[in-house]
Amino acid sequence: MESSAELLNEIAEALQRGDDERTRALVSDAVARKITAKQILDQGLIAGMNVVGEQFKCQDIFLPDVLLAARAMYAGLDVIKPLLISEKVASRGKVVIGSVQGDLHDIGKNLVGIMLKGAGFEVVDLGSDVAPERFVETAKSENAQVVGMSALLTTTMTAMKRTVELLKTQGLAGTVKTIIGGAPVTAEYARSIGADAYGYDAANAVEQVKRLMGTTSRNT
Amino acid sequence: MRPTVRFLSDVLVRQIVDEAREVLAKVGVEITNRTVGRLLMEHGAQIDPKSNRFLLSGTMIDRALGTAPSGFRLYDARGDQALDLSGLNVHFTPGSAALNILDFDTSEIRRPATRDYVRYAKLMCGLKHIAAQSTAFIPNDVPEAISDSYRLYLSLMFCEKPVVTGTFRAESFRVMKEMQLAIRGTEPELKEKPLTVFSCCPTAPLRWSNDTSQNVVDCAQSMIPVEFISMPLAGFMAPVTLVGTLVQHTAETLSGIVISQCAKRGAPMLYGGSPAIFDVRYETTPMGAIETMMIDCAYSEIGRYLHLPTQAYIGLSDAKLLDAQAGLESSVGATLAALSGINSVSGPGMLDFESCQSLEKLVLDNEVCGMALRLIQGIEPREDFPAVPLFEEMLREKHLLIARHTRKHLKTEHFFPGRVIDRANRPRWKDTGSATLGARAHLEVERLVKAWTPSRLPETVRKDLTRLMADEAKRSGMNALPSLE
Numbered sequence: 001m002e003s004s005a006e007l008l009n010e011i012a013e014a015l016q017r018g019d020d021e022r023t024r025a026l027v028s029d030a031v032a033r034k035i036t037a038k039q040i041l042d043q044g045l046i047a048g049m050n051v052v053g054e055q056f057k058c059q060d061i062f063l064p065d066v067l068l069a070a071r072a073m074y075a076g077l078d079v080i081k082p083l084l085i086s087e088k089v090a091s092r093g094k095v096v097i098g099s100v101q102g103d104l105h106d107i108g109k110n111l112v113g114i115m116l117k118g119a120g121f122e123v124v125d126l127g128s129d130v131a132p133e134r135f136v137e138t139a140k141s142e143n144a145q146v147v148g149m150s151a152l153l154t155t156t157m158t159a160m161k162r163t164v165e166l167l168k169t170q171g172l173a174g175t176v177k178t179i180i181g182g183a184p185v186t187a188e189y190a191r192s193i194g195a196d197a198y199g200y201d202a203a204n205a206v207e208q209v210k211r212l213m214g215t216t217s218r219n220t
Numbered sequence: 221m222r223p224t225v226r227f228l229s230d231v232l233v234r235q236i237v238d239e240a241r242e243v244l245a246k247v248g249v250e251i252t253n254r255t256v257g258r259l260l261m262e263h264g265a266q267i268d269p270k271s272n273r274f275l276l277s278g279t280m281i282d283r284a285l286g287t288a289p290s291g292f293r294l295y296d297a298r299g300d301q302a303l304d305l306s307g308l309n310v311h312f313t314p315g316s317a318a319l320n321i322l323d324f325d326t327s328e329i330r331r332p333a334t335r336d337y338v339r340y341a342k343l344m345c346g347l348k349h350i351a352a353q354s355t356a357f358i359p360n361d362v363p364e365a366i367s368d369s370y371r372l373y374l375s376l377m378f379c380e381k382p383v384v385t386g387t388f389r390a391e392s393f394r395v396m397k398e399m400q401l402a403i404r405g406t407e408p409e410l411k412e413k414p415l416t417v418f419s420c421c422p423t424a425p426l427r428w429s430n431d432t433s434q435n436v437v438d439c440a441q442s443m444i445p446v447e448f449i450s451m452p453l454a455g456f457m458a459p460v461t462l463v464g465t466l467v468q469h470t471a472e473t474l475s476g477i478v479i480s481q482c483a484k485r486g487a488p489m490l491y492g493g494s495p496a497i498f499d500v501r502y503e504t505t506p507m508g509a510i511e512t513m514m515i516d517c518a519y520s521e522i523g524r525y526l527h528l529p530t531q532a533y534i535g536l537s538d539a540k541l542l543d544a545q546a547g548l549e550s551s552v553g554a555t556l557a558a559l560s561g562i563n564s565v566s567g568p569g570m571l572d573f574e575s576c577q578s579l580e581k582l583v584l585d586n587e588v589c590g591m592a593l594r595l596i597q598g599i600e601p602r603e604d605f606p607a608v609p610l611f612e613e614m615l616r617e618k619h620l621l622i623a624r625h626t627r628k629h630l631k632t633e634h635f636f637p638g639r640v641i642d643r644a645n646r647p648r649w650k651d652t653g654s655a656t657l658g659a660r661a662h663l664e665v666e667r668l669v670k671a672w673t674p675s676r677l678p679e680t681v682r683k684d685l686t687r688l689m690a691d692e693a694k695r696s697g698m699n700a701l702p703s704l705e
Contacts, residue, residue, distance in 0.1 A: 062636075063621060068627075110618060187647060198647075200645055200651065204648065204651075
């Protein structure tokens, strides 16, 4: 019988291949062999996803490969979710995302959501045309650490500023971090409205969220 | 369907060929090499008593066209097929025999040395859209007498791709053939699997120099492919009109075919050239001129009409730097060449009227070639009909990024250029250093040179090549070859 380390490695490799069925089966095996959910998550699923992230950054693989790996990640997570709760394993973090008020464009935001989930974060997707109040209320009710806002129009960008300000007036500015992105958005704009981060594309958004969560170096 | 471009009607092609045949029959060609002259006489050529020019009859031309092969294949140093020069197949090879290189570090155009050539040959191994290497420039740290064979030696030592090359003097053919025999083993094997193409250039108008015509004969007798590089200059050493220039190009090239086929029936050759218009403002021969490219494409149509494989010097630039002019002229040329179905396209890397090679431009042109090759793959349905299921899937899954259809066709439907082509959004581009095209190309040159893996030629063969080259160098007074480190 292979060692636990070998099995975890196999999970990471199945995930890298984007093989969701194999990932699910291997994670079930690992659970049956009493490997902890935390180990499966950190040393199997997230370890595999970290490799995928690096390969994507180096352009050795492309976005579809990342998304397939993300799908395999969900498959593995489905199996261990109850155990993570019972083992009281802290989530990697929760992110509330949405396209801002007045903006119905959601392709970029959706991509960020898929990538964040693939990286092991919990994602609450509020969809499009999301009012500042709704971002803030959801962040509070979900105990989210990050609010991610997307806009494609210069006219709707101002809603980002209102959300950041609302978080501040509600005393959440330190505990709920903000990240913004979208075609007209820039790092300068993010700074000017007091947002904590700016992601220039979906992969970069994941990097920034990791930084905001303070998990950049975790298991990497 | 494969997209194509045409410049000549069928009627005009026939007219141009008929006129060129008349020119060869009535004006003839000047040939100074006595052996070649005798060969032509034996095959029916007449000498015009007034001009001493060789008159080639329609019968001679028809006989030559009847035996010239309609295509051939080139094989790499290990004997694997690399290029199929027939039909509408398109392959790229660097522009050849530049005197200079553009030094990235100093932005100066300077004479190259062995070290530069070694870097070039290593780089060529990594440029996947440029199928053949060429003896792209002339190292100046060896005697001139061996500068032709020395280029071939370095190319064969460092890169396995087949080589487009040529001699600068007839005597060099011997050692250049011996090098190829060292790799293939025997004459029959070399004939069966050609490794090189030799460029043979008539001199405009309608002349064959002693060395070049000898080289045509030498190559033909060894069944080493040649490419005829007729170079009419429209408005100077050729009629100013494109059709007039095409008549001259056709006549000069047909005369080469006759010499070749008289020397050896069935000898492989490319119907090639490097014509240009003459820019009467600057007294230059712009390779980036649109008319130059039109002449190239048009003569390739004539070559195809004659059932011959084709070659052209096209996709070069007259710019002196890796600037926008370099990009635009090379791209237009490579695109037109690909659409024309020119079998061997000599051009990548070249600047400054065929006189300057640039490693950084080679890297950029590699992407131009890749795009041109994708272009001629055309547009074909690939499991696109019926369309409804895919659209249903898109609505159901909200995107098609990981759809089976996407995964199956992504890498063939979309061409993915290397990092020299910037497709990042602006913040990402800024975040990664705001690199200019030149800087990106230079990084890629360095990366590919570093990633080079040694040629898999057996050590014994490499030693044989070095011995042949060292002996040749000694005959020219050079006792030790430059270091290859």
